Amino acid sequence: MLNTTSDTAWTEAAGQIVRAGQRMDQRGWVPATAGNLSVRLADGRIAITRSGGHKGFLTEQDVIQITPEGVPLDPTKRASAETLLHTQLYAHDPSIGAVLHGHSVAATILSMDEPTDAITLAGYEVLKVFEGQPTHDTSLDLPLFHNDQDIARLSTVVAPKLSDMRLGYLIRGHGVYVWGKDMFTALARLEGLEFLLACHLARLQKAR
Template sequence: MSESMTDFARAVQDILTAGQRMDSRGWVPATAGNISRRLADGRIAITRSGGHKGFLQAADVITVDENGKPHRAGDKPSAETLLHCQIYQQDPTAGAVLHGHSVASTVLSMVEKSPALHLSDYEVLKVFEGQTTHETTVPVPLFDNDQDIARLATVVAPAFGAMPAGYIIRGHGVYVWGKDMPTALARLEGLEFLLACALERRKLGV
């Protein structure tokens, strides 16, 4: 990547690459999901509402402020932009946020009645911050879906600081973040692998 590229241009490239990767794995069907990256000046680059994440173009990425307000009149960010903004506000180290709608996250979150999924004894757990061994259990909080995103954000807020693998909205999808886009993608891939394993184990009855 050219050193002459602006921070926004690099963010756009990061978002387009992430969208292609998530689409290739079946995690953003139709127009589902959204992707963002924090810019050095505090703005947030985020996908425009309604676009297929596997076919994003540069024009499909816009910027919003820390409260989710678009900087340019007429730009329409994702309906869930406030959840991205919340993550950046709650975690100053977060540089990228990914939201996907995989089959595993959707199904497991609908059948699991407890407030969290618990992932134990998998080697891949070490992809999450603070985990150094497979001999551990990582909770993934589950929150009921709500079309009122501001209200949903208030429900999610108390869990920050205790969800290294991100969280899941029931029947909807996952939210994962990291210090930069490669870290966020690695955590998303790790979580989706573990959720797929959990779903397979339930099918096998073990």
Template sequence: MTDNATTDFVRGAQDIVSAGQRMDARGWVPATAGNISCRLPDGRIAITRSGCHKGFLSVEDVITVDLAGQPHQPQNKPSAETLLHCQVYRLLPNVGAVLHGHSVASTVLSMTEPANALTLEGYEVQKVFEGQSTHEACVQVPLFANDQDIARLAREVEPFFANMPAGYIIRGHGVYVWGRDMRAALARLEGLEFLLACVLERRNLGQ
């Protein structure tokens, strides 16, 4: 690995560590749930190891994989859901970071919503999502059935990538969001989680 590649990896890993701390502080990655990744300048994907608590990450808890999800060092074990991250990077070349969290709101709403998507409408924060310029628009967040066969789940998700500005939710599992870089991805995650919390609170109030 060249000096530049090493420097790029460390920077990417530090972004992942910081994102993990931020997500943990908000209760979105309990226990060892969730995973975080970013695309490095040389095309490698930096991603959290399997089984790491995201609030206590170190640079050593970040590994690299190729776009097929294969680790560059065979002894490293990536998350079981690495293929879902790689799918985003493969289909959306401008994406630089992907976040996956397990919040209470996303879990509860996705398990109780009978439709195939959650509809967000009337909220100013919707404008955090790409292409949204007004609270009057409807933003659909697709819901997909949980599946331990990640390759099969990826095939179910793929046809929807043309219209998922707010990412998507796996039922009873959690959200996937992305952005051009880690800061943008975090902004979208925070926006989505705020809106999901609002929807859940309104339903609890009977609205």
């Protein structure tokens, strides 16, 4: 078994994941054992939540180390079933340092009701939290993908659109994936996106 007690980089990454999990749980974005969180270390290792853990009660022991290919460094520990969606993002963009996946009420409802392949969000000040948006006077699309328990197959559907994703993406009936250069950025973008989705849902419900 790996000895991580003196591994400062891993300890810091695990601590960031624990704190982010608590924040996401407080906002109702990771019910039961839903969601997963990861951080990429400078040496290429990835710290990621283990399979089945409640994100509001994480400890460092609930965070495991995997290779860039998604293989646990400790073979006795099991990574999240959706690990491939994290490693896919890290492989796609070397600047990505953290990935977050949550299951909010707004994201779930909107993903199941939206008939097109994207949700368009426009005119909101909070859009400026996403890189490259200097003004609220813009619109961004959040791509939608059908849920699939075959994660490898789902990743092949997501892959061709990764370069055009400014907001992240949303899996129907499931939840959002958001990322950033570090955990602070990824969490800010997740909070921004969840706010935007809650606003979008409220406006649709008001119009009905």
